[in-house]
Amino acid sequence: MSIRHSLLALLRDRPRYGYQLRIEFEDRTGASWPVNIGQVYTTLDRLERDGLVRKEGADGEGHVVYSITPDGLAEVRNWFGSPVPRATPPRNELAIKLALGLTVPGVDVGAIIQAQRGVSIRALQDYTKSRRETAAQGRPADTARLLVLDSLIFQTEAEVRWLDLCEARLMQLANPPR
Structure with missing residues (x-):
């Protein structure tokens, strides 16, 4: 499961902070795959490092808000436009x-x-x-x-x-x- 691409897809709608992304991911997927909040923030750090998201500052309550960059939009568009590879099946x-x-x-x-x-x-x-x-x-x-x-x-x-x-x-x- 690509948390990276999932977070980018959610940020397409509007900027959010990590906990909002976690809740939104679980809501939209029916809470079938819980995601650890630490994993969300680690992924956001990597996305920022890769130039796919940027910090917009704090929301007034101390939460760091992230938004998607043009490169991030291109990345998520490519993700939605590409089939999930089946060459290497997931470990069972x-x-x-x-x-x-x-x-x-x-x-x-x-x-x-x-x-x-x-x-x-x-x-x-x-x-x-x-x-x-x-x-x-x-x-x-x-x-x-x-x-x-x-x-x-x-x-x-x-x-x-x-x-x-x-x-x-x-x-x-x-x-x-x-």
Whole structure:
């Protein structure tokens, strides 16, 4: 996830200070990916160093307000205009755990699969409930949250299907054809 580009996108609207950016990011993404306030300010420092944002001064309450520069606008325009690369898939901790579990003696991979399936199904239920409640409100402003929830639902459904496949492969290993 690109916090860098997300902050630039939020600064397109208007100047803000770090905590406002954090709250706005979480609001617009349905609080699905909490962001640490320290990460926000570290990213803002880097963006300023790179000439993509500038400090506008304090807001009267001591908060340093940041605005986007023309180079920052170009950067965020390019980000929105480019597809997310798929060449290097993100690390999947669960896939790594299962792959290593198969090669390390004494690891009950079946138990790992069962435990993860339970967690994933509960998450799927929570996402589905949240989506249903959000959709019932019928507010156009909730569209961004619905998109994020749909993404989480599809990813979690895929994970559960993949766990089913992993379990089937374990059974094949345990009971090879004669």
